[in-house]
Structures are given as C-alpha cells and as structure tokens.
Amino acid sequence: MVQVIAMENLLFAVVCTPFCVGALVLNVVFVLCLWRPAAGVSIRQPLFLLLAALLGNSTVQQAIALISVALCFSAPPDWLLVANVAIVFQTYCSNFSLNAWISIFYYVKIVPQHSDVFAWIKKNIKAIVYAGFLFDQTLLLAALSIGTASYLTPETRSNETTSLGKTVLNNSLYEAATRMFMMYLICPSCTLAISWGRTFFYLRRHIRRMEQTTGSSGHRQQKNHMRVTVMGIVQTVLFIPTSLYAMTMAVLFSTLYETLDSDKHITITITSISNLANIFCLGFSQNVFRTRVIAWVQRVRRAFGLVES
Numbered sequence: 001m002v003q004v005i006a007m008e009n010l011l012f013a014v015v016c017t018p019f020c021v022g023a024l025v026l027n028v029v030f031v032l033c034l035w036r037p038a039a040g041v042s043i044r045q046p047l048f049l050l051l052a053a054l055l056g057n058s059t060v061q062q063a064i065a066l067i068s069v070a071l072c073f074s075a076p077p078d079w080l081l082v083a084n085v086a087i088v089f090q091t092y093c094s095n096f097s098l099n100a101w102i103s104i105f106y107y108v109k110i111v112p113q114h115s116d117v118f119a120w121i122k123k124n125i126k127a128i129v130y131a132g133f134l135f136d137q138t139l140l141l142a143a144l145s146i147g148t149a150s151y152l153t154p155e156t157r158s159n160e161t162t163s164l165g166k167t168v169l170n171n172s173l174y175e176a177a178t179r180m181f182m183m184y185l186i187c188p189s190c191t192l193a194i195s196w197g198r199t200f201f202y203l204r205r206h207i208r209r210m211e212q213t214t215g216s217s218g219h220r221q222q223k224n225h226m227r228v229t230v231m232g233i234v235q236t237v238l239f240i241p242t243s244l245y246a247m248t249m250a251v252l253f254s255t256l257y258e259t260l261d262s263d264k265h266i267t268i269t270i271t272s273i274s275n276l277a278n279i280f281c282l283g284f285s286q287n288v289f290r291t292r293v294i295a296w297v298q299r300v301r302r303a304f305g306l307v308e309s
Helices: 009-035 047-071 078-110 118-125 127-154 171-214 220-256 263-285 289-303
Strands: none
Touching: 009 047, 009 263, 009 289, 047 078, 047 263, 078 118, 078 127, 078 171, 078 220, 078 263, 118 127, 127 171, 171 220, 171 289, 220 263, 263 289
C-alpha cells in the first residue's frame, strides 16, 4: 500500500481561496497606487518596472491558483493541470528574482560605494537591472518549459507505470530542468540575504553616529530606508523557507512525484500564503503604496465624519 501525501480538494479550497482573494485585492489597490501616486511622491525606473512586474506576477499567480481550486472539483485534462502548475511556479519564482533586484537597487542607492567597480554599477544600475532581469526570467522560463515537457513527453523507451498507474517522467528532461531551477533559486536567495543584511548594518551604524553627534535618530529619508530594509529582511526570511521547499520538491520529485503532493495542492497553497505575505510587506515598505493608502483611509474617515475635515 503506497502512502500518498496530498491535500484533499475541499481543504485545498477552504485554505487557499482566502489567501488568493486577499492577495488579489491588495494587488488591485497597489496597482492603483502605482498608477496614481499621492501628491509629492514619485517613483523612477528601474524601481517602477520591478514593482509593476512583481504585482503583475502576483496577480497572475493568485488568479491561476483560484482556477486550480475550481479545477480540482472537475476532471480537467492532465496537460491543463500541468500548465496551471507551471504558470504558478513561473510567476511565484519570478518574484524571487524581482525582490533580489529590488534589494540590489536599494543597496547600491543607500550604501556608499568606494570601489571603481561599484561606482560603475551605481552609474549603470538601470541597464544592469534590465539586462539581469531579462536574463534570469529567460532562465526560469526555459527551466519550467523543459520541466513541463518532462511531464507531457515521457521517454519512449519506457512504457512503465507507477504503482498509481501513471506514466513515469522523462528523466533526461527533468534532470536538465532541475539543474536550471536550482541555480535560479539559489542565486536570488543569496542575493537577498547579503544585500539586505549589509544595507541594514550600514543604516544602523549611520543612524547611531547621527544620534551621537546630533542627538537625532536621523532624517525622514534614513527612516524610510530603514523601513524598506527591515521589510526586505522579513521578505527574505519568508522566501528562504519556501525556496528550500521548492528545491526539495525539485530534487525529490523525480522519484516521489506520484506520492508527494502529486496534485500540487500543498505547493500552490504554500506559494499563495507566501506571496500574500510578500505583497503585504511590499505595501508597508514602499512609500508609493503606503502614502496613497493612508490618504484613501483618511478620505473615507472624513466622509463618514470620523475625523474633522
């Protein structure tokens, strides 16, 4: 008797749906904030592109997760389920890279750079972010495309079936996809930890020096930078466990793909929860989102007479 580790359809729908809906609502709000920022707030490239792409990825991921919830109560073809999971992985893992590039952007912007190499990077940060983002998205898309093909094109030399009656994976394609996927996940995780960590320690030293010399904890800009950095560290703490989970699934799934979350309900739920937490941290850390939401809340409170006009 083979023991299967999976999430029941009803439990999947009950647990996953609220997180998907919550993330979609936040995405719509933040897109409006990005489109119509509050007075006095401006956002420049490449940060605008990174934030817009992150919100777009999150919206697509959560929408596909809701579609997966609906499909689990029907009998869709296998290729549709595989495509759904591939899109969820594509959009969710893409956020690893986007957050890594945001951390690099703030590190270069906040921390003084004395070497010629870092000075050149700071001068050309926009082009570097564009080129790097295009490269790693291409790598991720290639890895997931090959991985999807490994499910849909089993090796012709083997007509074996597993104990559950399903055709085995195309191992040669799957191994190639796994290597690319592992490389993609490791690099952003290390970048997030190093860049946000160094930025935090620099800001802490800088603020302490200001307190000793002027008696003030720093200007408003330094406090905003510290808020962004702390939220970046929180996002890193959230990303590392999910990236380790994704790496574990990639390594083990070639042999356990029928018995370990074969319908991907557990994986989709974990990614939806993590994505919602990431979007929430983003809204708290980025001034363009926070100030606009505060302005809207104040307007609503005045409309209901809760505060004086």
